[in-house]
Amino acid sequence: xxxxxxxxxxxxxxxxxxxxxxxxxxxxxxxxxxxxxxxxxxxxxxxxxxxxxxxxxxxxxxxxxxxxxxxxxxxxxxxxxxxxxxxxxxxxxxxxxxxxxxxxxxxxxxxxxxxxxxxxxxxxxxxxxxxxxxxxxxxxxxxxxxxxxxxxxxxxxxxxxxxxxxxxxxxxxxxxxxxxxxxxxxxxxxxxxxxxxxxxxxxxxxxxxxxxxxxxxxxxxxxxxxxxxxxxxxxxxxxxxxxxxxxxxxxxxxxxxxxxxxxxxxxxxxxxxxxxxxxxxxxxxxxxxxxxxxxxxxxxxxxxxxxxxxxxxxxxxxxxxxxxxxxxxxxxxxxxxxxxxxxxxxxxxxxxxxxxxxxxxxxxxxxxxxxxxxxxxxxxxxxxxxxxxxxxxxxxxxxxxxxxxxxxxxxxxxxxxxxxxxxxxxxxxxxxxxxxxxxxxxxxxxxxxxxxxxxxxxxxxxxxxxxxxxxxxxxxxxxxxxxxxxxxxxxx
Amino acid sequence: xxxxxxxxxxxxxxxxxxxxxxxxxxxxxxxxxxxxxxxxxxxxxxxxxxxxxxxxxxxxxxxxxxxxxxxxxxxxxxxxxxxxxxxxxxxxxxxxxxxxxxxxxxxxxxxxxxxxxxxxxxxxxxxxxxxxxxxxxxxxxxxxxxxxxxxxxxxxxxxxxxxxxxxxxxxxxxxxxxxxxxxxxxxxxxxxxxxxxxxxxxxxxxxxxxxxxxxxxxxxxxxxxxxxxxxxxxxxxxxxxxxxxxxxxxxxxxxxxxxxxxxxxxxxxxxxxxxxxxxxxxxxxxxxxxxxxxxxxxxxxxxxxxxxxxxxxxxxxxxxxxxxxxxxxxxxxxxxxxxxxxxxxxxxxxxxxxxxxxxxxxxxxxxxxxxxxxxxxxxxxxx
Numbered sequence: 001x002x003x004x005x006x007x008x009x010x011x012x013x014x015x016x017x018x019x020x021x022x023x024x025x026x027x028x029x030x031x032x033x034x035x036x037x038x039x040x041x042x043x044x045x046x047x048x049x050x051x052x053x054x055x056x057x058x059x060x061x062x063x064x065x066x067x068x069x070x071x072x073x074x075x076x077x078x079x080x081x082x083x084x085x086x087x088x089x090x091x092x093x094x095x096x097x098x099x100x101x102x103x104x105x106x107x108x109x110x111x112x113x114x115x116x117x118x119x120x121x122x123x124x125x126x127x128x129x130x131x132x133x134x135x136x137x138x139x140x141x142x143x144x145x146x147x148x149x150x151x152x153x154x155x156x157x158x159x160x161x162x163x164x165x166x167x168x169x170x171x172x173x174x175x176x177x178x179x180x181x182x183x184x185x186x187x188x189x190x191x192x193x194x195x196x197x198x199x200x201x202x203x204x205x206x207x208x209x210x211x212x213x214x215x216x217x218x219x220x221x222x223x224x225x226x227x228x229x230x231x232x233x234x235x236x237x238x239x240x241x242x243x244x245x246x247x248x249x250x251x252x253x254x255x256x257x258x259x260x261x262x263x264x265x266x267x268x269x270x271x272x273x274x275x276x277x278x279x280x281x282x283x284x285x286x287x288x289x290x291x292x293x294x295x296x297x298x299x300x301x302x303x304x305x306x307x308x309x310x311x312x313x314x315x316x317x318x319x320x321x322x323x324x325x326x327x328x329x330x331x332x333x334x335x336x337x338x339x340x341x342x343x344x345x346x347x348x349x350x351x352x353x354x355x356x357x358x359x360x361x362x363x364x365x366x367x368x369x370x371x372x373x374x375x376x377x378x379x380x381x382x383x384x385x386x387x388x389x390x391x392x393x394x395x396x397x398x399x400x401x402x403x404x405x406x407x408x409x410x411x412x413x414x415x416x417x418x419x420x421x422x423x424x425x426x427x428x429x430x431x432x433x434x435x436x437x438x439x440x441x442x443x444x445x446x447x448x449x450x451x452x453x454x455x456x457x458x459x460x461x462x463x464x465x466x467x468x469x470x471x472x473x474x475x476x477x478x479x480x481x482x483x484x485x486x487x488x489x490x491x492x
Numbered sequence: 493x494x495x496x497x498x499x500x501x502x503x504x505x506x507x508x509x510x511x512x513x514x515x516x517x518x519x520x521x522x523x524x525x526x527x528x529x530x531x532x533x534x535x536x537x538x539x540x541x542x543x544x545x546x547x548x549x550x551x552x553x554x555x556x557x558x559x560x561x562x563x564x565x566x567x568x569x570x571x572x573x574x575x576x577x578x579x580x581x582x583x584x585x586x587x588x589x590x591x592x593x594x595x596x597x598x599x600x601x602x603x604x605x606x607x608x609x610x611x612x613x614x615x616x617x618x619x620x621x622x623x624x625x626x627x628x629x630x631x632x633x634x635x636x637x638x639x640x641x642x643x644x645x646x647x648x649x650x651x652x653x654x655x656x657x658x659x660x661x662x663x664x665x666x667x668x669x670x671x672x673x674x675x676x677x678x679x680x681x682x683x684x685x686x687x688x689x690x691x692x693x694x695x696x697x698x699x700x701x702x703x704x705x706x707x708x709x710x711x712x713x714x715x716x717x718x719x720x721x722x723x724x725x726x727x728x729x730x731x732x733x734x735x736x737x738x739x740x741x742x743x744x745x746x747x748x749x750x751x752x753x754x755x756x757x758x759x760x761x762x763x764x765x766x767x768x769x770x771x772x773x774x775x776x777x778x779x780x781x782x783x784x785x786x787x788x789x790x791x792x793x794x795x796x797x798x799x800x801x802x803x804x805x806x807x808x809x810x811x812x813x814x815x816x817x818x819x820x821x822x823x824x825x826x827x828x829x830x831x832x833x834x835x836x837x838x839x840x841x842x843x844x845x846x847x848x849x850x851x852x853x854x855x856x857x858x859x860x861x862x863x864x865x866x867x868x869x870x871x872x873x874x875x
Contacts, residue, residue, distance in 0.1 A: 146795025
């Protein structure tokens with residue numbers, strides 16, 4: 001009985017293939033195809049999910065694509081867009097590590113076939129070394145909380161799993177999910193709203209801290225884990241927002257004041273230090289160096305908002321940190337005096353080897369997502385040189401970057417797609433401090449997916465393995481209102 | 493009707509159907525949204541509501557007639573007369589509360605329909621009820637628990653009416669449904685209480701907007717300034733957005749200076765408190781030529797629906813403001829979504845055409861005026 005069944009299936013498949021349009025009377029084009037997402041000349045890790053794409057031209061109704069490896073192997077796909085088989089794709093990429101793929105596209109538009117000049121995709125021999133990424137997805141609302149959530153996404157396929165959606169905790173907001181060196185066993189995120197909390201996951205335990213500490217006078221906002229896993233540096237911000245009436249920029253998110261402190265997860269104590277909690281200056285965006293000996297942060301002379309919104313400019317600073325005592329050093333070093341350049345530094349992140357600081361540079365303020373001029377810059381701590389990363393920047397906002405644990409890759413968000421919705425991009429980074437052309441987070445049908453997606457990607461981070469998710473349990477814990485009270489200790 | 497229609501966007505796409513069917517009660521929600529889209533036009537809305545009432549009465553009659561035939565001679569006709577009024581009362585109660593979604597009446601209709609599939613006799617009656625109840629749970633939600641009551645022979649036998657046995661069967665069905673919900677809950681992104689109470693049967697109070705906000709929103713949207721002022725004269729507005737609407741109406745009637753109005757409504761604090769008030773403010777700002785503020789209010793409206801629906805009206809406004817500010821990629825994004833909604837399709841196609849040919853924007857009197865105003869608006873901050 002099985003034999004005829006197989007024949008029937010095979011015949012049906014043959015019929016299906018026979019029904020697909022086949023290129024004929026093909027016109028040659030001397031140009032490379034305009035595809036979405038732009039994967040022309042990008043460098044990818046061998047583990048990455050299939051780079052499916054479509055033609056940007058809406059009038060193209062069918063494409064036939066062949067991808068050949070420089071070291072052998074081939075995959076093909078045909079349709080309105082490509083939909084490569086995931087297993088075949090991975091076989092091709094693993095065979096061609098260190099080599100490249102040649103992509104040939106033949107497209108049909110108004111019954112006329114055109115063969116485009118082939119383009120290359122380079123496969124970096126350096127592994128990604130991560131299972132996937134975590135991020136928040138949020139629609140661009142300003143005061144009201146809609147549906148948002150913290151998600152994890154596998155980078156080898158298209159699996160996307162919610163860790164917590166606000167449908168689980170209606171009327172609340174979740175944000176800033178941050179792993180410790182991409183290890184999700186140690187992570188932190190915030191919940192705002194009626195059942196606000198700072199949720200810390202550490203050593204298999206989940207702790208829900210009271211959202212606001214009375215002594216601190218605010219909540220814990222932007223976090224960074226110490227590599228030792230005991231401490232987390234936080235900023236505490238009195239954030240507000242104003243809206244532009246006649247400006248291409250829509251909104252300015254700013255702080256009326258902010259400070260930085262270190263939180264000890266073992267004693268649940270906030271370690272306050274007057275060096276990074278000053279009255280006249282606003283400290284922000286803390287991040288520990290990979291060796292844990294330095295705490296980097298930004299600081300600006302606090303201005304009056306909203307009148308002086310264009311005058312608040314942040315510099316990049318650092319202070320020594322002693323893991324054994326939890327104490328900061330005596331002096332603050334200023335690494336970049338951005339205010340003297342009439343610029344502002346935000347979101348500093350150190351490369352895994354500790355040599356480079358990647359940061360966003362904007363004209364003023366710190367909330368780079370809403371600044372179209374925001375670009376990624378790189379500071380070489382060895383030479384002191386700093387430069388714009390023109391390899392990855394666009395004319396629109398680039399921000400919220402993070403390094404992979406092995407330091408060979410980084411991700412960032414950009415609004416280059418449509419100017420409003422932030423999308424995720426990845427780039428490799430070599431030992432000479434050069435990045436490659438970034439590629440957009442792959443999707444099975446990217447053109448349709450991104451067009452219909454009404455959310456922005458926010459605070460993305462790598463994760464080395466899949467996170468066991470139990471949104472129901474997390475939702476119940478958040479709604480329980482059982483919170484741990486934090487203590488404060490004045491260090492100096 | 494307007495408030496209902498603007499709080500959703502029914503899309504004619506397989507993906508949208510798939511999204512709806514991925515949750516219990518999804519088909520009822522999908523059908524409910526399908527009918528509510530007709531509220532875009534008042535006349536269509538009235539016709540659809542009337543047809544809905546007829547359909548429900550007809551379904552109810554089929555069910556009651558089956559029960560009456562089964563218990564031939566034992567049921568009083570007068571009792572049946574009163575029973576026949578139940579669907580009317582139910583629908584009236586459902587539709588007069590803006591927070592009760594059309595999903596609930598549709599869920600009841602689907603359950604009535606399922607009950608007609610339960611055979612009246614034979615050994616398979618109870619097992620069929622179990623299967624149908626589970627199918628109905630996925631399609632209509634927890635209202636499915638009423639299914640055996642619409643086919644009482646699945647619980648009680650006419651020959652030997654044993655109340656105990658009937659109650660036992662009912663209890664068994666309730667336990668079974670509870671078990672299925674508890675097994676399903678960890679895989680859902682909804683709190684357990686929502687799954688038990690029915691996803692999208694009723695949304696949280698206050699988010700869509702109170703009656704006052706709905707009324708003022710409609711009056712501003714239609715530009716009925718005299719009527720708005722008369723309403724305000726009778727009952728002074730309580731909500732800040734409604735107060736702003738009165739100021740706008742006074743300005744339209746030359747009773748308030750523009751400067752005073754503009755200074756006052758720059759402060760959005762407390763004015764964007766619900767979907768209706770966000771819509772109202774978005775209209776109000778656009779009438780003054782404040783495109784960025786109108787857009788901001790539309791974004792608030794878009795994310796403020798407690799059932800996380802998209803809104804045709806909000807997307808339309810975002811498309812308009814993006815056209816004016818020259819963000820054509822966004823026009824394309826929003827208009828392509830609106831194009832999938834039958835009542836917005838032609839408008840969306842026009843917007844797409846304008847985005848592809850920006851020179852047409854200048855030829856449109858309203859767009860040209862708004863673009864000129866936008867370009868000349870000096871930058872200032874609003875809150």
